[in-house]
Amino acid sequence: MVRYSDVIKKGNTRRGSGEKGLMDHEKTNYSKRFSTLKESGIPSDLNPMPAQKDTEDVKKLHSAIVDYLVEVQGRVKNDDQFDIIQAIDIINHIINTPGLIERFYQSTALSDDSGNKENYLILHLINALIYAIKLGAGLNYSRDELLELGLAAIFYDIGFFKMPESVIEKKGKLTTAEINTIRSHTEIGRNILSQFQTEHPMLARVALEHHERENGSGYPKGLKKDEICEYAKITGLADTFDAMIRNRPYRKALAQHFSVKELVTSKNSMFSSRVIKVFLEEIGIFPVGSYVRLNNMEIARVVGNSKIHPLKPTVKLVINGKGEDVRGETIITLEKHPLLYVTAAVDREDLPSEQVV
Numbered sequence: 001m002v003r004y005s006d007v008i009k010k011g012n013t014r015r016g017s018g019e020k021g022l023m024d025h026e027k028t029n030y031s032k033r034f035s036t037l038k039e040s041g042i043p044s045d046l047n048p049m050p051a052q053k054d055t056e057d058v059k060k061l062h063s064a065i066v067d068y069l070v071e072v073q074g075r076v077k078n079d080d081q082f083d084i085i086q087a088i089d090i091i092n093h094i095i096n097t098p099g100l101i102e103r104f105y106q107s108t109a110l111s112d113d114s115g116n117k118e119n120y121l122i123l124h125l126i127n128a129l130i131y132a133i134k135l136g137a138g139l140n141y142s143r144d145e146l147l148e149l150g151l152a153a154i155f156y157d158i159g160f161f162k163m164p165e166s167v168i169e170k171k172g173k174l175t176t177a178e179i180n181t182i183r184s185h186t187e188i189g190r191n192i193l194s195q196f197q198t199e200h201p202m203l204a205r206v207a208l209e210h211h212e213r214e215n216g217s218g219y220p221k222g223l224k225k226d227e228i229c230e231y232a233k234i235t236g237l238a239d240t241f242d243a244m245i246r247n248r249p250y251r252k253a254l255a256q257h258f259s260v261k262e263l264v265t266s267k268n269s270m271f272s273s274r275v276i277k278v279f280l281e282e283i284g285i286f287p288v289g290s291y292v293r294l295n296n297m298e299i300a301r302v303v304g305n306s307k308i309h310p311l312k313p314t315v316k317l318v319i320n321g322k323g324e325d326v327r328g329e330t331i332i333t334l335e336k337h338p339l340l341y342v343t344a345a346v347d348r349e350d351l352p353s354e355q356v357v
């Protein structure tokens with residue numbers, strides 16, 4: 001198991017010999033794949049997007065994914081077939097546009113979706129997709145592998161589209177029967193995605209295995225360690241982390257830092273140490289969007305992380321040492337200031353509402 005303190009020991013993360021998936025498929029026809037992105041207003045070229053357009057382009061990308069998943073959701077609910085061509089277009093666009101996944105991650109992590117009325121599951125799938133691709137990139141996956149991982153991550157919870165809303169949105173404690181209903185989404189998802197088995201065999205497998213855990217405590221089969229494909233391990237961790245840091249009908253969100261700590265210090269070794277290690281390298285001990293207290297008593301929000309110095313993130317000051325709002329943009333790269341450092345994580349709920357950014 002990875003120890004929480006081990007994150008400060010920087011090392012190279014290499015791809016292992018464990019099974020990730022079957023990669024022997026045809027190359028993407030970009031001229032066809034990107035047609036749907038053009039219709040959505042997203043640049044179809046593979047060149048870096050201009051910095052001044054970052055926010056606008058990321059919003060367009062997010063909107064395109066939402067629209068696509070809403071359409072898929074409707075088709076699944078009606079037992080209709082759906083096409084994954086647009087999903088392939090979107091994921092290829094993300095992995096082939098330099099810096100896009102990082103900009104997408106930053107934008108999503110720093111956005112405030114607490115009052116967002118959009119379908120929670122749709123947003124959850126998008127967030128998990130972002131985390132999964134970041135982790136895959138950290139594991140040095142090839143473009144083909146990132147495509148398969150991305151496809152698996154955008155569809156892994158598709159079985160939830162068949163769940164009764166009365167169960168998904170229930171605020172009280174679930175009954176045993178309701179828990180079993182929820183758990184059935186893995187097998188339902190496997191069955192839905194089996195139609196793509198020939199070209200993308202890992203989609204159905206990840207949908208089935210993303211709730212399996214290293215120690216065999218997961219479901220539906222109680223698989224252990226190497227019995228679980230690595231795509232499912234990555235997606236399962238992304239799914240769990242995002243679920244922890246977002247408000248749900250039955251519980252409030254945990255602060256990002258505390259969620260990371262809980263994942264890493266899990267006594268049950270629920271997640272792969274290899275995947276946890278790259279998670280800490282890519283997401284950080286203090287994830288983007290989390291709040292921290294500095295040794296000068298100022299409170300700041302994390303806006304960037306350093307793989308070399310994970311305990312010294314880049315922050316935006318929110319509250320000064322006197323407890324007053326900080327006006328304007330005051331960004332500090334802590335790794336450049338040896339006398340300034342983080343002393344504690346701060347729960348967003350503990351901040352006055354007017355000081356939450």
